[in-house]
Amino acid sequence: HLLSEPNCTFKLFYLNRTVKSIIFKEEIERLKNQFFERFQVFHFLTKEQRDIPFLNGRFDKEKLAVLTKTFIDIEDTAHCFLCGPQEMIFLIRDELEAVGLAGDRIHYELFFSGENEASKLHIAEVLEHKVDGTDVTIIDAGKEFHFVMDDDFDTILDGALAAGADLPFACKGGVCSTCKCKLVEGEVEMKVNYALEQEEVDQNYVLSCQSVPTTKKIVVDFDV
Template sequence: MFHPLRVSAVEQLTDDAVAITFAIPPELRETFRHTPGQHVALRRIVGGAEIRRTYSICTAAAGATEQPVVRVGVRLVEGGEFSTYALKELSVGDTVEVMEPMGRFSFEPRPGRFVAIVGGSGITPVLSIAATLLAREPDARFCLIRSDRTAASTMFLDEVADLKDRWPDRFQLVTALSREEQQSGLPSGRLDEERLTGLLPELLPVADVDGWFLCGPFGLVQGAERALHGLGVARTRIHQEIFHVDDGTSTATAPTGPASAAAPAHSTLTATLDGRSGTWPVRDGDSLLETVLRSRSDAPYACKGGVCGTCRAFLVSGEVRMDRNYALEPEETEAGYVLACQSHPLAPEVELDFDR
C-alpha cells in the first residue's frame, strides 16, 4: 500500500545524487518502522502513466520507542524519469507516494563479525545495517569494503566517517576507487573476483565471518560471490542485492523453467492477494504480474525487472518460465517462489499466492 508522505529534507550528496527524507505522521509510525536493509517503492504519475522506483532506506532502524526515519539515496540514472525528477525538481514540502518498507536483504542485529562488499549506491542499505548493528550489539564487528569511481562520486561519505569515529575499534573501512588514485588505501582498480580473492584473506579472517552482504551492480556482486565461494564461504552466509543489471551481460538472465516445455495456446491464472482470489486469462506475451494488474491495481511490484523481489509469489500449481531472476535466493525458488513480473505460463492453468 502507498501512503502520501511529505518531503522533509533534500540533501545533495554528490553532483549526481541526493538523499531524501520523508516526514512520518504519528498514525504511520508503526507502518514505516523498517528492518535494516529494507527498501521502499516511490510512485509518481506522469502524463497518466505510473512510474515506480525502489530505493533502499539508509537510516538505522528505530527502536520500539523511537521515531522511525525514512531516508533514501537517489542517484541520477541517464534517462531515468524518477531520478531526474528527484534531483532537479523535488523540494521540501512536496508530497511523494511511498510504499511500506519491504525486502529480504534485511538483517536482525546479533553478535558476530560481518562484512559488506558494496559498489556505488549499493552503500545505501548496508549503511542502515551497519549503523543499526553497531549501535545495538556491543559484541559485533563490521567491515565495509566499498568501491566507487572517484572520491567525488562517493555517496554518504559523512555518514560512513561518522561510523568510523563512533566505533573505531569495531568498524573497519576499506575503500577502492576505480578511476582515481588514493594517497592511502588500495591502489586504483575494480574489485573483481581475482582481486577480492587475494584481498579478503589479507584484510580479515574469512572463515570467522558470520555474514557477508553484497550489494551494488550485478558484475561486482557476481564477482564477489564467486570469490567467496572460492575461499570456502558457505552459500548460507552470503546475502546479496542487485542494484543495476546490464542486459545481456550475464547468464543469470537465462530463462528458468522446464527446458522442453512450450507455452500453451491458452492459459488462465488464478491469484490470491490480500485474501481475495480471482481468475483471468493470460494474454499472449503478458507476464503473470501484468495479468493480475489488469484487474487488481494493488498487485505488488516496483522494478518489473526481476531485481527488487517485490512481486514474489508462491507457485501453488502449474508451471512457469522466469525470464530473469536477480532477487530470489536458490532456497526460495526451490521452495516454489517465483517473480510474477518475469513469469510466463507453461501450463493451461497456473495458480499464484502473493500472501504466502
Template sequence: MARPPMFQLATVTRIVKESVDARTFVLAPHDDPVSYRAGQFCTFRVPVDGTALFRSYSMSSAPETDAELMTTVKRVPGGKVSNWLLDNVTEGDEVEMSRAAAGRFCLRETDVPLVGYSGGSGITPILSLTKCALATTERRIRLLCADRDADSMIFEAVLTELAEQYPDRLEVVRHLDSDGGFLDATAIRDFVGADGHADHYLCGPEKFMEMVELALPGPGLVYSERFGAAAPVPDTSASTSPEPSGNTGAAESAGAAGNSASGEPAQGTVTIRLNRKKKSVPRKDGETLLESARRAGLTPPFSCEQGNCATCMAKVTEGSATLRQNDALTDDELDEGYVLTCQAVPDTESITVDYDQ
C-alpha cells in the first residue's frame, strides 16, 4: 500500500504573542488530526523566495491537556523560516505541515522526578512534557529556564499558572542572562541538588546543552532534544554535496549537521526515485542515500540531517541500508523498509530507494 503524502494543509486559527520574538501558532489540520506525544515535533514546508524550505518545530501543546494543536516559533537573526513565519503568517492563513509527528523526546513510565533545563525557545517541548506529566502522573517537576532578558521569556504566564495550580509538584526557576550572566556547571549542580536520580530533559542552544550534560552529576537518565543545521540544496554540477550550513530546528539554532561524503567510488549503484524521476549514480563508500541523491542532481526533501525528523524519509525497495541514527521512525516503519535517507548508508552493492512511496 502506498504511503499517504507526508504533508497536509493546516489553518492558523490563532497566533499568540509569547515574548518579544516568539509566537505560538494554533493549527487546525485540514485532512487528518495529528496524532502526537508530548515532546514531539512536526515538520513544516515553507515557501521562502520561491524555494521550499523544511523546518521542524516542537509542539507546545500536549494531547492530554490541549484540544488545540500548537507550535511555538522564535525569531532567529538570519533564520529564513522563523522570520518568514513571524513576518508573513496571519490568522486564517494556511501552512503545510507533516501529517505525523516525530521524535523520541518523550516521557517514560516512571515515578522519579522530572527536571527540565531550557535555553530560550527550548522551553517549547519541555512545556509540553510538563503539561503531560502534571495531568497524567504524580511526578514532581522542576524547571530551570534560561532566557536572554525579561522581554525574551517564553510561556511566563502559562508556567506561572501551572505552578500556582500545582504548588506541591511544580517549581519553575527563571534565569536571565542579562542579570546574572550565563549559567555555568556550578549553577546546574546547585539546581539539581538531591535530584540527581531524576529524569533530566534538555533543550536549547548546543553550547547550553553541552554544558548542562557535562555538569549533571547522575545517576539519572538524560534526554536531549537537538535540531541540527540543514545543508543547502547542492549545485547539480558539483560532484559531491556541499558542506552543511544554514539554520533549522525548534529554536533554529545553528550547528554542524554531518559532513558531506568524500568516500571512494565502490562497485554498485544507487538508484533514486523522486517526483516520478529515476536517476542512478555509482555507489560511494560511506555516502548516505541523501548525499547520493544530491550527487545525482536531485533535490530531495530534508531538514535536520541528524535523524531527528522524518522529512527525508523514503522506502528502500531493493537492497538494504544501515541507519547511523534514528530518532524518528517507528519499528513498523523500519520493518516496511522505510529509512531516513540522511542517516542511511547502503550495505549492499546496489540499492534502490523510492521517495514517492
C-alpha cells in the first residue's frame, strides 16, 4: 500500500517476546528506512525490558486507551488490520469500535480447525487418558516455570497461562505451530495436529495448545 498510494501513512504496533523473536525484523526495518516519513513502527516486548515502560508487556485496555488517544488518529484511519491470538484481536477490535472506528474498517483473520466426527471421537479418547494434577515444568528463555495442572484445564498451554506463564501462542486450534515445544520428559497426547510434520512428532515436538498430559510429570522445552 505504501508503494501504490504515495499519500498514505502506515503505523505498525508489533508485539513480540524478545528482539530476537521479531519475525521479519530486517524487512520491516528496510521498509521503515525506505518510507521513513510515512511508515512508523512501535515494538512492544513481553520478555525484555525497554527503556520506555509503555513498550513493555502485552496489550491491555489501559495500554490500548493510550494508543487510541495518543498514537492513532481515529478520524483519519482508513483501515486497521489485526493479527494474533483471538482474545487479543477481540480486545483491540472492541476498543477501536468504542472510540469510533467503524467495524467495516477493522480487518482480521481467525484461525480455527473444524471438527469432524472422527476428530471429535479422537479428542474424547484423548481426554479419557488425561491425568489430573500433573506436575509441569516449562523451559522457556533459559528459565524454568513450574506449576501443577488445574483440573479445569485440559492442555499444557491453557494450564500454564492460567498459572501465570508468558508463552507464545496464536490460533489455539492446532493450526499455526506458534506454541510448538519439545517434550523432554513424560507423555502427552495431542487433541489435533494440523501443523507438525510426522518427522517433528517423531522427534517429540508437540503443540502445547493441544497437548493433554497423560503422566504425572511433564517437562517441555520452548527453547529448542
